[in-house]
Amino acid sequence: MTFTKATEFDATQQEIARLAKVLSHPARVAILQHLAKTQSCISGDIAQELPLSRTTVSQHLQELKAAGLIKGEIDGLTVCYCIDTEQFGKAKALLETFFSGISFACNCDC
């Protein structure tokens, strides 16, 4: 990170950007929706639901995990992934605060 200037912004802005980045690929959005839909942990057959190879799906899962949005516990041969409800709630609150802070009536003519 010697080139990017992303770290020179304030903590909240960086946190919002970090969260948004996780959601910035449809595969990760799809994975979250799939985990929510199945209402339970699910092992790597997620790949079969998506137009991606198992390897690529695994990579996206790692990113979601690194961001804290999902948890993954080893359960014998399979791994049990599910949404981290607490962290997800925090993410939701963060974005809600951001959007609420932005909404306003522009007083110009454009």
Add this chain to the structure above:
Amino acid sequence: MTFTKATEFDATQQEIARLAKVLSHPARVAILQHLAKTQSCISGDIAQELPLSRTTVSQHLQELKAAGLIKGEIDGLTVCYCIDTEQFGKAKALLETFFSGISFACNCDC
């Protein structure tokens, strides 16, 4: 776009990802907050508020504009940027729907 598979996901997932991508850099988050704070159109002195060159800020402004979140009208020598309240409202609603659809109580032990 011959390499990415992003287009193979459903429209809503792509739309969420597209919106998230716009917010995935702290500079763009900061620009939106700055525009909201000043409660009016503002010309390119935004660059002086950020740790970035004028050129780079201009580039971020173009991305926000391309995404429809802000509008920019030429007003003589300066350009008047402001948040597109209607589009911004739609973006907010889209994310709210997504987050509401995800929140659930995981029934496993992880």
Add this chain to the structure above:
DNA sequence: AAACTATGACGTATGTTTACGACATACTTT
């Protein structure tokens, strides 16, 4: 123990984003 299965880690090719200097454009002022 040997074969099988599910998964993550590694390597790598290609595409995209970020950042900025230099140049172009267009309006304003003198």
Add this chain to the structure above:
DNA sequence: AAAGTATGTCGTAAACATACGTCATAGTTT
């Protein structure tokens, strides 16, 4: 008209993201 000012566009280098095949690991089954 010439100089000045505010912006956008272009070119480009470095960093990062995406996608997937192959290999390594670790538990299961026979």
